[in-house]
Amino acid sequence: GAGVSQSPSNKVTEKGKDVELRCDPISGHTALYWYRQSLGQGLEFLIYFQGNSAPDxxxxxxxxxxxxxxxxxxSTLTIQRTQQEDSAVYLCASSSTGLAGEGETQYFGPGTRLLVL
Amino acid sequence: AQSVTQLDSHVSVSEGTPVLLRCNYSSSYSPSLFWYVQHPNKGLQLLLKYTSAATLVKGINGFEAEFKKSETSFHLTKPSAHMSDAAEYFCVVSPGYSTLTFGKGTMLLVSP
Structure with a gap:
């Protein structure tokens, strides 16, 4: 079946502009995650959605x-008034029920590569 | 807080020789641990995971990892490297209910 998809695959923007990144999770997955991958910081968790609950x-x-x-x-991730340090690859993942602590697999999309000039 | 430390930023091997990628974790209780692989310009793919069942975990593409509580380690191994194994590998722990904490990554270089 279809995996996690993200759009756009690449985004170049100017400092100070707003950007929106989109994620389509695997159908039926209730949990959705955003991560950021940058050279200096590695892979960092950003935000987590579980069903209709308030996000983490x-x-x-x-x-x-x-x-x-x-x-x-x-899901849409919005970055307002972008800064150069926001340049990174933004990854979205989804999982069936959100139980990573019990070993549930998260499935990752290909990412959106954001470059802020 | 739970965390993982990948002991090598780069590992170089020759094709056909064994692979060892080292990972140590820190956790106040029995964690769930994962290894993910990221090929160039590709998304992250799960290689294997440990969830407090068997301590020796087998994954895809001939990789396996052993959970050693006494050493707080979860090293990834493969008996014989292939050129296609060249990629970045991430050791990952689940620090809480749902989210993942990634190590800094180990770049595996495979030479002919």
Missing amino acids: KSGLPSDRFSAERTGGSV
Whole structure:
């Protein structure tokens, strides 16, 4: 079946502009995650959605970052007033029920490569 | 807090020789541990996972890892490297209910 898809695959923007990154999880997966992969920081957790519950935003680096998940499916990560340090690959993942602590597999999308000039 | 440390940023092997990628974890209780692989310009793919069942875990493409509680280690091994194994490998722990904490990654280089 279809895996996790993300769009766009690449995004170049100017400092100060807002960007929106999209994630389509695997159909039927209730849990959705955003991670950021950058040269200096490695792979970092950003935000986690589980069904209709309030999201876990504990990994968001600043209030310029926000995300929503509409209808329990598609998610959009928004970065406002982008800065050069936001340049990274943004990865989305989904899992069936959100039980990574019990070994549930997270399936990752190919990522969106963001470059802020 | 749970964390993982990958002891080598780069490992170089020759094709046909064994692979050893080292990972140590820190956890206050029995964790779930994973190894993911990322090929160039590709997404992350799960290689294998440990979930407190068998301590020797077999994964895809001939990889396996052994959970050693006494050494707090979860090293990844493969008896014979292939050129196609060249990629970046991440040791991962689940620090809480749902999220993942990644190690810094080990780049595996395979020479002919």
